Amino acid sequence: MADAKLKTKDRVLQDLLEHVGSYVSGDQLAQDLDISRESVWKAVKSLQKDGHVITSKKKTGYAYMRSNHIDQRVVTHYLNGLSHGKQAFDKIEIVENTASTQTDAKDYLAKHPAENPTLFSSRTMGAGYGRRGRAFFAPKDHGLYISLSLPIKEKNQVVASLLTTSAAVVIAQVIEQNFPKVSVDLKWVNDLIINRHKVGGIITEAVFDMETQQYTALVIGFFVNILPADYPDEISQKAGSVLTTKEAWVDWNLLLAQFTLALIKMGDDYLDGRYLEDYRKRSLLIGKSVSVQVGQDVIAGEVQGVSDQAGLEIKQDDGSVKTLYAGEVTKVKLLENLNL
The missing domain is CATH 2.30.30.100 (SH3 type barrels.)
Incomplete structure (x- = not known):
C-alpha cells in the first residue's frame, strides 16, 4: 500500500506510475489506497491540473501517460525504475525556477560531502551560465536545464577535455534514442548541433577541498533545447531545438532520468577513451x-x-x-x- 503520510493526489500518482501507459480502474486505485472512488477522481483531476497527462476510459480506469513538465516525484520514480533501485543519490532537487542549477549544485557540495551523485534541475533559470561565464536563454518547459554532480573517487584522475567530450557524446546518444529522426553533430568542445544550429551546451567544473588538497566532485551542467522558442535577437540565428514544433509529444521526466543515468555511467568509464570514436564521427570540424x-x-x-x-x-x-x-x-x- 502507498505511504499514507503523502497527500491523496501524491498517493494516486505513485500508484499510477507503477502502471505507466496502462489503465488502472478507479475501484482498484481506491482499494489500493483505502480511499473512496470520489477521492480518486478528485485526485486525478488535481494531477491533471498540475500538468500530468492522465487519460481515462469509461469502465476501464485511468492511465498515466506523461507530464507536461519535469516533476521531482516522476523523475525519482523513473530513476529508481531504470536503475532497478541500484543508483543512490545524495540529493535530487527539481524546482520550478532557480537562478542557476550549477550554482545550486556547487552550493550543496560546499556543505555536504560527495558520497553519491546529486541532481539539480529546474523548469527555467534566471541566471544560468555556460563556458566563459556566458548567460543563456532558458525558456520555461521548452528545454532541460540540468546540473549533475559526480563524486571523484580517491586518487582518480580527472581529464577535463575528455570528460566534456564524453558527456557530449552521451547526451547526443540519448537524444537520438528518444528522437530517431534526429541526428546530432558536435562542435568542439561542448556544443550540440542539429541542422547547423546549437541546441545544447555543456560546462564541466570541479569542486576542490582546500583541506585535503583534492578534487572531491565533478559538476556537469548542461542544457538541451527540446521545443522551439522565441529566442532573443542576439542568439536567434544561432539557437535551435531538437524538435521543430511546440506541440510535439515529450516525456520530460523519462528523458531527464535517461540523461542522468547515462552520464553517471559515463563518469565511471570515460577515462579509457571509449567515447572518442563516436565523438570523432560526430565532429563538424575534422578536415575544416x-x-x-x-x-x-x-x-x-x-x-x-x-x-x-x-x-x-x-x-x-x-x-x-x-x-x-x-x-x-x-x-x-x-x-x-x-x-x-
Missing part, C-alpha cells in the same frame, strides 16, 4: 579550416583530428600540428551557415 580563440591569441589552421585526450589537433600554415585542450572555435571556413 578553423580559427580558435585561446586567451588573447587566435590559432588558425586545418583540423586534423581529435587526440586521445580529446584535444583539437590543428595543422598550422607552417606545417606544424598544435593540439589545443582549451579555447573556442570562432570561425569555421566552408561552413558559413553554421552561425555559432
